[in-house]
Amino acid sequence: MRVARCYTYPMKTNGNDKALESYKIFPYVAWILIIGFAFFVYNLTVEVRAAATEIGSRSHSVETKVNTRINEIEDFEN
16 A cells, blocks of 8 residues: 655745735735725625616516507507
């Protein structure tokens, strides 16, 4: 039975090994990104809700037209 070995290769360093969290501006940028993403998701939700409402109203009007009796139709274009 063979045992799998896990080899780790040392990362090449280029002299700039500071973590993002170590910068003073990082918390501000992170919060701006989080708030921006939340705003984006909110706007997307509002747009989808508006589109769903419009589709519902159009579907209702189409259903009404489909269920109209033939002798009651006055205009075939609308």
